[in-house]
Amino acid sequence: MLTNKNYEIAVCGGGFAGVSAALSASRLGKKVVLFEKEYMLGGLGTAGLITIYLPICDGLGKQVSFGIAEELLKLSIKYGYEDLYPDNWLDGVGTKTEKDKRYEVQYNPQVCAILMEKLLIENGVDIMYGSYVIDAEVLNGKIDNLTVVNKSGQTKYYIKSVVDATGDCDVAKFSSAPTEEYEQKNVLAAWYYSIVDGKYDLHKRGLADLPKEELVGRPPVKHLVDKRFSGLDGEELSEMVTLSHNEIFNNFLNKRKSDKDFIVTMPTIPLVRMTRKIVGEYTLKYNEMHTYFEDSIGMVSNWKVRGPIYEVPFTTLYNGKVKNLICAGRCTSVDQRLWDVMRVIPCCVITGQAAGTASALTDDFSTLDIKKLQKVLVDNGVKLHEFDL
Ligand SMILES: Cc1cc2nc3c(=O)[nH]c(=O)nc-3n(C[C@H](O)[C@H](O)[C@H](O)COP(=O)(O)OP(=O)(O)OC[C@H]3O[C@@H](n4cnc5c(N)ncnc54)[C@H](O)[C@@H]3O)c2cc1C
Structure with a gap:
């Protein structure tokens, strides 16, 4: 001490x-x-x-x-x-x-x-x-x-x-x-910035998770992964972050057109809402x-x-x-x-x-x-x- x-x-x-x-x-x-x-x-x-x-x-x-x-x-x-x-x-x-x-x-x-x-x-x-x-x-x-x-x-x-x-x-x-x-726990999110084709953009991957009262009468939403995260467990947070990195990378590769395209920055803390x-x-x-x-x-x-x-x-x-x-x-x-x-x-x-x-x-x-x-x-x-x- x-x-x-x-x-x-x-x-x-x-x-x-x-x-x-x-x-x-x-x-x-x-x-x-x-x-x-x-x-x-x-x-x-x-x-x-x-x-x-x-x-x-x-x-x-x-x-x-x-x-x-x-x-x-x-x-x-x-x-x-x-x-x-x-x-x-x-x-x-x-x-x-x-x-x-x-x-x-x-x-x-x-x-x-x-x-x-x-x-x-x-x-x-x-x-x-x-x-x-x-x-x-x-x-x-x-x-x-x-x-x-x-x-x-x-x-x-x-x-x-x-x-x-x-x-x-x-x-x-x-x-x-x-x-x-x-109660619902967090869905996966994967926000990142990239430059693709000279264009600087924020990509907001992963939809907000609506409270159950707001889901009534809506078609089911497809999230990035089925799993949900409490945001309060060390091992689970590490898994969440690696899944998020994976999503960012795959999304970037899909958009990438040339060697001049890059990920500019990715989150350095876990994206948990509640x-x-x-x-x-x-x-x-x-x-x-x-x-x-x-x-x-x-x-x-x-x-x-x-x-x-x-x-x-x-x-x-x-x-x-x-x-x-x-x-x-x-x-x-x-x-x-x-x-x-x-x-x-x-x-x-x-x-x-x-x-x-x-x-x-x-x-x-x-x-x-x-x-x-x-x-x-x-x-x-x-x-x-x-x-x-
Ligand atoms: C995917 C996603 C999309 C969102 N979209 C929007 C949006 O478009 N607009 C909007 O306004 N809000 C949005 N939000 C919500 C918003 O970003 C956050 O809820 C808000 O910024 C929370 O601010 P905060 O200061 O309460 O907590 P945080 O931003 O979580 O800050 C807490 C800080 O405490 C630090 N900390 C945590 N534990 C400890 C500890 N034990 N000791 C020391 N430091 C610690 C953390 O590192 C962090 O810096 C979104 C959230 C997510 C996850």
Whole structure:
């Protein structure tokens, strides 16, 4: 065991949720360390090549998600965009109705990762790359320390509060907070970039796995392989990744026309959509669109359907069993159907900003003054309720 270290806040995982959490906590003057097992920020949104920042509007003309959700969307295309660009939103072209493009962009993964890294460093966050959080020790209902493994060996970090932005609720699991897994498990996906015939393209191999309620009346979908993956087992993840590489390679060979054609880049983390999530003090349900929540921390839309708006209750981010642990990103407390809506990038950034802000205000989330949290969020650009729009 190496030396012990102290921080006020540890953010575990540097995907879009972790970046948003670390940024908001550090902007409130807190000393934040961010642990990321890879050597870049952005998680699935960069290392996984999922480079489509899905809409922050409702599809009927209203912007729904604000604050860091809009800031990171704009940052991701600061030096140019790939295929998707919402000129009606960003250039003020035309009206904003259900006929217009939604407020979403496609960005370059490498540029986005570097810009997010610069942003966190400018704001004083200590980024620890190659650092895997492998355990959490709980004393008197709070996480006392995290064990982190990296090239230096194992280090214990003593912290006041923890944001679990691992996407898989790893820290919640280590600290015995209640969690739930994705019942359907994940289908195989194989996204990659290539240059074929001089054309640079993102290939999105592998269809999203619809929640069972949305399969009713639809013809069966053919997936890349029949097997499904929990995303929570080391051996199974390795098998999943090799199957994905195989699919990428075969697809590339089918498209290849000359020796000038190449795979540009492939995912360096497994493409899992839904794995494990916290069982929060409250679980937000699919049919709770347009519902007022007094403790809302922001709003999200539904990327699949124009119209629905969800207020996100603070109580979906934590379970009082572990008082100083809060979750952000694709592992917050929603029902199985809503999970497919809440897992996408803008929603992860919304919960990240709330989790980071809350962790700057308290080390016991069950006693947090929600009005105080909401005031800081609003002061930092977030809109909380549908009637604010
Ligand atoms: C095939 C596919 C297609 C998708 N399409 C879209 C799309 O078009 N648009 C969209 O908006 N969303 C899409 N999504 C969903 C979206 O990309 C992710 O859900 C979202 O980016 C998750 O962000 P996150 O920060 O919660 O988690 P992640 O991006 O998973 O980030 C978690 C980070 O934590 C790190 N980590 C994990 N465990 C540990 C640990 N124990 N210690 C230290 N670090 C750890 C990981 O390396 C990772 O960087 C798609 C997902 C998939 C798989």
